Amino acid sequence: MIISTDCHSERSRGTKRPxxxxxxxxxxxxxxSGEVTIAAGxxxxxxxxxxxxxxAIEIGEHCVVMEHAVIKASGGSALSFPATIGARxxxxxxxxxxxxxxxxxxxxxxxxxxxxxxxxxxxSGVALNGIVHVKSRLTAGAxxxxxxxxxxxxATVYPPEKAPGVxxxxxxxxxxxxxxxxxxxxxxxxxxxxxxxxxMHASDATLAEHRGTKPTPRRSADEPPPTQATQVDxxxxxxxxxxEEMEHRRQEAIKRQKQR
Numbered sequence: 001m002i003i004s005t006d007c008h009s010e011r012s013r014g015t016k017r018p019x020x021x022x023x024x025x026x027x028x029x030x031x032x033s034g035e036v037t038i039a040a041g042x043x044x045x046x047x048x049x050x051x052x053x054x055x056a057i058e059i060g061e062h063c064v065v066m067e068h069a070v071i072k073a074s075g076g077s078a079l080s081f082p083a084t085i086g087a088r089x090x091x092x093x094x095x096x097x098x099x100x101x102x103x104x105x106x107x108x109x110x111x112x113x114x115x116x117x118x119x120x121x122x123x124s125g126v127a128l129n130g131i132v133h134v135k136s137r138l139t140a141g142a143x144x145x146x147x148x149x150x151x152x153x154x155a156t157v158y159p160p161e162k163a164p165g166v167x168x169x170x171x172x173x174x175x176x177x178x179x180x181x182x183x184x185x186x187x188x189x190x191x192x193x194x195x196x197x198x199x200m201h202a203s204d205a206t207l208a209e210h211r212g213t214k215p216t217p218r219r220s221a222d223e224p225p226p227t228q229a230t231q232v233d234x235x236x237x238x239x240x241x242x243x244e245e246m247e248h249r250r251q252e253a254i255k256r257q258k259q260r
Contacts, residue, residue, distance in 0.1 A: 053200040060087035072098040078178040081116045
């Protein structure tokens with residue numbers, strides 16, 4: 001069982017404090033900020049950032065958030081984008097999940113991006129550098145191949161060269177920033193977002209310890225002893241490679257079936 005002390009950055013925002021189960025592992029260089037709940041058996045690795053800015057984040061049991069992944073939630077007076085990660089999910093290195101719902105048993109590979117209001121239904125996956133765009137819904141068991149884009153409800157998957165057409169069908173700044181289109185909408189979005197973030201983070205304060213579930217009196221049979229805790233990173237790295245290879249083989253099999 002891993003009990004946090006002051007080994008990593010865990011921050012509160014006013015009364016919105018992280019709640020991290022005592023059996024979860026959070027690496028020393030990870031950041032957990034705001035109204036974040038991390039359930040039992042999770043592993044949050046080095047450099048990961050999990051930050052709730054005006055809306056809550058919930059991460060289910062036995063999830064892995066890998067190195068430098070970002071999970072964000074955002075909520076203002078007009079729009080709110082909470083983030084929910086179901087049980088037994090992997091969020092790969094450098095993945096970006098913002099204001100989205102990820103169902104149980106999903107796999108978000110390295111560099112994938114899941115945007116505001118998007119939904120990944122149970123058992124779906126997004127391969128390397130894939131995108132699930134704003135308000136899009138990936139159906140249960142579906143996959144987004146490497147560098148492809150899922151857009152719509154239910155989502156249609158487009159190859160990278162179709163990105164301009166996908167973008168033309170979106171109203172990104174209205175959907176995400178509640179701003180009407182104009183010549184200076186990008187500048188107005190930056191100004192509005194900077195003001196919002198200054199307000200959200202103004203009262204951040206580092207906590208000395210987890211404020212989550214109290215430690216259970218004894219360790220379960222399948223939980224590693226404390227001396228093995230530092231090996232989580234290496235174990236997950238190997239698992240990540242194996243899962244990515246499995247996903248690649250699956251995509252190749254789908255292609256072969258379509259060609260017959």
